[in-house]
Amino acid sequence: MMDKITLYYFNVGKKHTIACDKNVKLMLADAGLDHEYVCVEGTEWPDLKEKLKHEETHSCTLPYIITSSQRLFKTVAIMRYISTKLGGKYHGSSPEDQILDAVTELNDMWFE
Ligand SMILES: N[C@@H](CCC(=O)N[C@@H](CS)C(=O)NCC(=O)O)C(=O)O
Helix, strand or coil: CCCCEEEEEECCCCCCCCCHHHHHHHHHHHHCCCEEEEEECCCCHHHHHHHHHHCCCCCCCCCEEECCCCEEECHHHHHHHHHHHCCCCCCCCCHHHHHHHHHHHHHHHHHC
16 A cells, blocks of 8 residues: 655646656556645746755656655656555566666656
8 A cells, every 4th residue: 555645747737748747647547546736836846946955855856756754756766666666566577568668768868
């Protein structure tokens, strides 16, 4: 059983977008995990980023997730954490799993 997860990402409006958060959101939904999605407005970001810097987090970017005990940054790291918590549900060793892993890495490079 996993803690409730809160996912933070920018409010990108009503348009369908392809952004880092979508991968995390899809995984949470696919796994049926209890979660909340917090849209950060562009106007809120400078203050939130300053807060993160002040707290000396290792990253000051979105998306991040908060669980009952920690805050985790970086899309791929977040996804690996969730998958690991689910007993490796999303990272196996089949050819399909390897393709998914490669796509995830490419996505990470794209948004870096
Ligand atoms: N590879 C990182 C990229 C994080 C990243 O650059 N996020 C962007 C939005 S897609 C961001 O927070 N930009 C605002 C900023 O850097 O101040 C990830 O996947 O989490």
